[in-house]
Amino acid sequence: MKFRSGQRSSIPEIAAAYGISRNHLMKIVNDLSQRGLVETVRGRTGGTALARSPATISIGEVVRLAEEDFAIVECHSVGLAGTCAVWQACNPNLGFKKAFDAFMAELDKMTLEDAVTSEALASSLLGLPAPAKRTIPLVPVNSASRSPSRGAVQSELRNRTSLPARRRKAAPVTSR
Numbered sequence: 001m002k003f004r005s006g007q008r009s010s011i012p013e014i015a016a017a018y019g020i021s022r023n024h025l026m027k028i029v030n031d032l033s034q035r036g037l038v039e040t041v042r043g044r045t046g047g048t049a050l051a052r053s054p055a056t057i058s059i060g061e062v063v064r065l066a067e068e069d070f071a072i073v074e075c076h077s078v079g080l081a082g083t084c085a086v087w088q089a090c091n092p093n094l095g096f097k098k099a100f101d102a103f104m105a106e107l108d109k110m111t112l113e114d115a116v117t118s119e120a121l122a123s124s125l126l127g128l129p130a131p132a133k134r135t136i137p138l139v140p141v142n143s144a145s146r147s148p149s150r151g152a153v154q155s156e157l158r159n160r161t162s163l164p165a166r167r168r169k170a171a172p173v174t175s176r
Contacts, residue, residue, distance in 0.1 A: 007047075008041060008045075008046065008048055008049045010047045010048075011029065011048070014048075032066075036051055037051055037052075037061075037062070038050055038051055039051045054111060054113040054115075055111050055113040058109070058111055059107040059108075059110045060109075063107055072096045072100070
């Protein structure tokens with residue numbers, strides 16, 4: 001949520017927002033930091049932040065980093081495939097693989113940026129302050145000061161508050 005503002009989130013802040021253990025979260029953040037997904041800074045003004053733009057991080061990447069073993073059944077675990085007596089004749093084996101590959105393909109299409117449709121709603125659900133609203137000036141901006149010039153503001157106010165010009169009565173149209 002704080003990526004656009006450049007702010008970092010603290011472990012206690014994240015743990016409270018998601019209702020998870022601080023100790024467990026510290027392990028997760030440490031692991032994600034070692035894998036280059038987040039950056040951490042120690043100290044009073046420290047915290048954690050995404051190492052890259054949310055638009056460049058797929059949900060599939062996060063899931064793969066967070067989960068080491070995707071075995072649906074024990075015989076799918078790495079190194080245990082040959083231990084099943086019916087492995088070569090097992091039809092669910094191929095079905096599980098196809099289903100898993102399709103699942104991960106869908107997660108690879110979605111980014112962290114895509115995952116949150118409304119930052120304001122997500123912030124309120126997590127008990128975080130609402131993201132800052134972006135203000136777009138309606139009047140020309142003076143490039144030197146990056147704020148509207150006084151003359152532009154006064155002109156815009158005059159334009160908005162002046163009464164519409166009175167319509168003149170049109171002369172009747174005569175045909176010849």
